[in-house]
Amino acid sequence: MNLTGTAAVAAQVGLVTAGAPWLAGLMRQVRARLEGRAGPGIGQPWRDLRKQLRKQPVTATGTGPAFRTAPLVLVATALVVTALVPLASTRTPVSGHADLIVVVALLALGTVALALAGLDTGTAFGGMGASREMTVAALVEPTLLMSVFALSIPAGSTNLADIVSGAVHDPGRLATPTGLLAAVALLAVTVAETGRLPVDNPSTHLELTMIHEAMVLEYSGPDLALIELGAQLRLTVLLGLLAALFTPWGITTGTGWAALALALVLLAAKVALLGSVLAAAEVFLAKIRLFRVPELLAGASELAIARAGFAAGLGWAVTVALVLVLVAFAALTGRSARMLLGPPPEPATPVRFGASVWLPLLAGLLACAALGITTAPLADLLAAAASIGGH
Amino acid sequence: MRHVDAGSCNGCEVEIGGAFGPVYDAERYGARLVASPRHADVLLVTGPVTRNMAEPLRRTYEAAPEPRVVVAVGDCAINCGLFAGAYGVAGAVADVVPVDLEVPGCPPEPTAIVEALRRVTGR
Numbered sequence: 001m002n003l004t005g006t007a008a009v010a011a012q013v014g015l016v017t018a019g020a021p022w023l024a025g026l027m028r029q030v031r032a033r034l035e036g037r038a039g040p041g042i043g044q045p046w047r048d049l050r051k052q053l054r055k056q057p058v059t060a061t062g063t064g065p066a067f068r069t070a071p072l073v074l075v076a077t078a079l080v081v082t083a084l085v086p087l088a089s090t091r092t093p094v095s096g097h098a099d100l101i102v103v104v105a106l107l108a109l110g111t112v113a114l115a116l117a118g119l120d121t122g123t124a125f126g127g128m129g130a131s132r133e134m135t136v137a138a139l140v141e142p143t144l145l146m147s148v149f150a151l152s153i154p155a156g157s158t159n160l161a162d163i164v165s166g167a168v169h170d171p172g173r174l175a176t177p178t179g180l181l182a183a184v185a186l187l188a189v190t191v192a193e194t195g196r197l198p199v200d201n202p203s204t205h206l207e208l209t210m211i212h213e214a215m216v217l218e219y220s221g222p223d224l225a226l227i228e229l230g231a232q233l234r235l236t237v238l239l240g241l242l243a244a245l246f247t248p249w250g251i252t253t254g255t256g257w258a259a260l261a262l263a264l265v266l267l268a269a270k271v272a273l274l275g276s277v278l279a280a281a282e283v284f285l286a287k288i289r290l291f292r293v294p295e296l297l298a299g300a301s302e303l304a305i306a307r308a309g310f311a312a313g314l315g316w317a318v319t320v321a322l323v324l325v326l327v328a329f330a331a332l333t334g335r336s337a338r339m340l341l342g343p344p345p346e347p348a349t350p351v352r353f354g355a356s357v358w359l360p361l362l363a364g365l366l367a368c369a370a371l372g373i374t375t376a377p378l379a380d381l382l383a384a385a386a387s388i389g390g391h
Numbered sequence: 392m393r394h395v396d397a398g399s400c401n402g403c404e405v406e407i408g409g410a411f412g413p414v415y416d417a418e419r420y421g422a423r424l425v426a427s428p429r430h431a432d433v434l435l436v437t438g439p440v441t442r443n444m445a446e447p448l449r450r451t452y453e454a455a456p457e458p459r460v461v462v463a464v465g466d467c468a469i470n471c472g473l474f475a476g477a478y479g480v481a482g483a484v485a486d487v488v489p490v491d492l493e494v495p496g497c498p499p500e501p502t503a504i505v506e507a508l509r510r511v512t513g514r
Contacts, residue, residue: 038419047421051432056457058429205426213426220429220456 004255008089011264016082016240019268020232021045023239026272027279034283045232052225060218063120070117071223074230077110082233086161087240088263089252090168095161100148103160103241104141107193110230111137118215125207129214132290136199136211139297140192147185147304151245153311160241167248174246181307183246188300190242192293194235197282199293209287236271239278243270392422392508393431393455397448397484398474399438402498403465407435410501410508417505421512428454433511436484437464439471445481452488460511463490464504466497473497 025042032039060067084098084106111133118130152158154173155166167173192199195212204210207217216227244251250266252259288296309318373379394407410417411424425431428451440448452461463484466472471483484490494507 032418036413037416040418040421044421055432058454058456205424207426210426217427218429224430
C-alpha cells in the first residue's frame, strides 16, 4: 500500500520482539528494587534466552507432536498479532485485516496450543495447568471481546485500526466514565491472560498454585526459550493494545516518517510505563484463590457489559439495571447479615417450656421409635445387624 | 538453578533461602531458582543422599538439559558429615551423581553459597 506503512509494520514487529524480554526484565527489576533487592538488571531475560538457545533440548518420553509444535505456534501467533495490532500506525498494508475477532482468536490459538502441550506431557501438573488455563481462558476471551466491542460501537467497526484512528481524531470518546469502565475491564483481562498476579504468580515454585508455569514444566533448552519469548511477546502486545486503545496519542494516522519515529518512541515509553506500574502494583498484591478468579473476571465482564450498554445509547436501561443490582445487593446484605452476624443484640425474653410443650414432643418421639423398631424398615436392619453379630 | 533436598536437616535450606533473600540477593548475579529441573542449569544438592532420595536425585540429574552443573552444598552433601554411616544414608552426593562444585560448611554461610553461584554464572 505505502512504504511507511510497510516500514511501520516491520519496525513495530522488530521493536516488540526486541523489547519484550526487556519489558520482562524491567518489570522484574522494578519488583526487585521495591522489595529492597538490587535485581539482575533489565537485560537478564535476553541473557537467559541466549543461554537457553545454546542448551540441549530434552524431550520428555511419550510426548507427541502437540508438545513439539506448541512453542512454535505460541511464538508464531504472537508475532502475527504483533504485526496486525495498530501499535504505531493505523495505515499499514495489514491494517485492513486487524479485526478484533482475528486478534482474539489468534491469542486463543496460542493458549490452546500450550494447553494441549501441557496435556501431552501426561504429568499430573501439566494436565492440571492445562485445565486451569482453559478455565481462565473461557472467562477471559468473552470479556476481552466485550470490552473492545464497547469501544467499537462509537467507531462503527470491529477493525482495531478504525477504532484507534477514530479515537485519535475524537479523544472525547475516551474521557467518559464508560471509557474508564472498559479500561479497567481490559486491564483485568490482560493480567489474567498473561498470567500475572493476582490471577497467577509467574515466579512461583509451588506446583499446586501454578497455572501457566505448570504447563511448561517439561520444556527445556530452545523450546523453553521460545515459550518464554512467546509469553513475553503476548504481555507486550496486550499492554501495547491497552495503551493504543485508551491513550492513542502519538499513533500516526498519516504517512510521515517523523510521525512514525515519534509513534515508535511513544509506544516504547507507554508500554514501559504501564509495565512498571503493573510490576509496582504486583508487589502489594497476593495471588487470589483459584476459585476467586472467576469472580474477578466476571466482575470485569460486567464492567464491559455496562460500558457497552452506555455506548449503545441504552444508558437509561443500564442505569435501571445498575439501580436494581444495588437494590438486590442491599437486600442481600440486609438479609444475610442476620444469618452471618446473628440477630441484633436485644434483651430477649426467656422462653418457658411447660409440660404442654415437651409431653407431646416426647410422646411423638417414643411413638416413632416404637414403630421404627417393630415394623419396617428398621426391624429388618436390626435383624441383619444381629445376624452379623452372630446372635 | 534447581534445589534438590536429598535428605538434609534443612539447615542448608535456611542458608539458601537467605542467599536468595534481600540481604545477599543471589539473583543480582543472574542466578534464579526455577520450578523444574528441565529449566535448570545448576542442581543445588543438600544433605547426605538417603536411600529413598538416591533414585529421585539420579532422575533429576537425567532430566536437566546439558550443560549441567551439580553443586554440593554443605558438609553432608560432600562427605555425609554428621550422618556418615547412618543406616538410611546411601552415600554422599558424589556417590550418586558427578559433583562439579563443593560448598563446605555446616551449614555454609550465604556468602559462601553466593560465591559458588558467582563462579557458575561468571558475574
